[in-house]
Each structure stands twice: as C-alpha cells, then as structure tokens.
Amino acid sequence: MNPYNITCSSTVDIDAEYLTQHHIAYLPFHFRLHQNDYQDDFGQSFSLSDFYEAIRQGALPTTSQNNPEEYCIFFEPFLQKGEDILHLAFSSGLSGDYQSACIAKDLLKETYPDRNIYIIDSLAASSGYGLLLTDLIAQKQAGLTLDELATYALDKRLTIQHWFFSSDLAHYKRGGRISATSATIGGLLNICPVMTMDIQGKLVPKYKVRGKKKALHALVDECVTHVSQTTDPIRCLISHSDCEQEAHLLANELKQALPQKNMQIDIYPIGTVIGSHTGPGTVALFFTGDMRH
Secondary structure (H helix, E strand, O other): OOOEEEEEEHHHOOOHHHHHHOOOEEEOOEEEEOOEEEEOOOOOOOOHHHHHHHHHOOOOOEEEOOOHHHHHHHHHHHHHOOOEEEEEEOOOOOOOHHHHHHHHHHHHHHHOOOOOEEEEEOOOOHHHHHHHHHHHHHHHHOOOOHHHHHHHHHHHHHHEEEEEEEOOOHHHHHOOOOOHHHHHHHHHOOEEEEEEEOOOOOEEEEEEEEOHHHHHHHHHHHHHHHOOOOOOOEEEEEEEOOOHHHHHHHHHHHHHHOOOOOEEEEEEEOOHHHHHHHOOOEEEEEEEOOOOO
8 A cells, every 4th residue: 555645735824833843734725915925824824814814904914725726736746656645635615726626636646657646625614614624634554554544534524514704894795795785784884794715615694693702602503503413522713703702702601502512623724815805803612513405
C-alpha cells in the first residue's frame, strides 16, 4: 500500500498549528483588500483583527478560488515522491474549488497513472469543513487505508451540522442572500437570520429571531435536537468573525444544555475568505449529529 496524504484548502478555519502538527498541507485561497492581493493563510499575511476592522471602516474585500494550474503545482510534489492523495475540498455548493481540484487530478493522472488521487467534496464550510478534516485525520491514524478513508468521508460528510447567525446583515445583502429591504428592516428590528447548510453544501436561511441572545439559544436548540439520538462523545467547533465573546457564551450554553454529554468544544476565528462574505458579527456552530435532510 502506498503512503498517502490528506490535503485541504485554507477555508477549514481551524488552527494552522494543528495542520502543521499533523502534516496536513493546505492550498490558500486568495483575497483582495485595499487594491492589494493576499493569501488566505490563517491571518499570517494580514491579521484577522486588522481585516475585520477594515471591513467595519467600509472596506469591501473580494475573494478568488484556486485554479486547476495552482492545484497541479500543489499536488505534484506528493505524486513525484510516489505518494497518493486524498484532497478534501471546500463545498461545491459555495465555490468552484472542488471542480478545479478535479480538473487538476485528470491532468496529473496522464503523467502519474499509477498514483491514486481522491478529490472529496466536503459539502462543508468554515470550521464545519475543519471538523470533517479532523475526523479524517483521526481515522487515518486509526489505520484506515486510502480507499477506506475516501468511503468514510463520503458517508460522514452529511452528518456535519452547520448552524449560524449574523448580527450584521450588510454582507448578506451584498452577497445576495437577503434583499436590501430585508437587510434594512432586519437591522432596525435587530433581527438575526439563522442559517444552515443543505445536502448540496449550500447555505440556506431557516428562520429569523430578534437579538443575539435568542439567536444563541436557537443554535443550542438545534444542537440538542440533532444529537439527541447519539450516545457518542460530541465534538463541537464554534467559529466567529471578530465576536469572540458571543462564541464563548455559546460554548457555555451548550455545556449547560447538554450536561450529560461528553462534549469537546473548540473555538476558532473565521478566516479572511469566509469573513469576506460574512463580515464581522457571525457566530457559527458545527457538530457531528444526525444526517442532513
């Protein structure tokens, strides 16, 4: 059996040090701010606090995905060493990242026909994408082969629940997820839309609540509902776009709501690419639960 590598893109929104410790290579997305181009590299090129402050001051960052050529350059060193690849891609429902990786795979197979390259559509985003990645790393360490891990990833990906809200609707209006009228009225009434991820890896609005406190409670309620049938330990990741206090409040409420569950909760900042689309003020909860429908 050939040695194999798990790879990903930068939009996993977990700890860069964790990726380094587990020898996980990632391909950075890109963003443009103040007429300059930067890599999405966990705040190393452009600090996340400065990034969100720039948005608050009126900056409108734009993002770009990686193209097939960049993926070829990223993958080829592994193939040259005789190693196989399982690449976990950012959701195809939100980006063309998965398609770019697939095109690169087809191109590289012409040169490396004996190498195995799996491109897995995570159908996940931000730390939900990261949560699936950490699970695959653990399964590889437990001894799964490349073929077994690819099957496991496809079976597991729709159990990664995504629930989030935003207290700042300007960027959701800009991205076309809500209308200008809805954004204006929502701002006046302190409305926070609660959103989730569907089976196609697309973001969909579920309902609206008034105020951040009720929004936090809504996320807790969704977690209670979707883990009610499991007796396994629960791993939760919480990500936030420059609103760490609310993220910690959510973590505390989860522990109070599910005291009988063996819960591990980690909190991470939302990176520059996802943050370019959410703006500041988003809190997101990700956990392994029942299957998305």
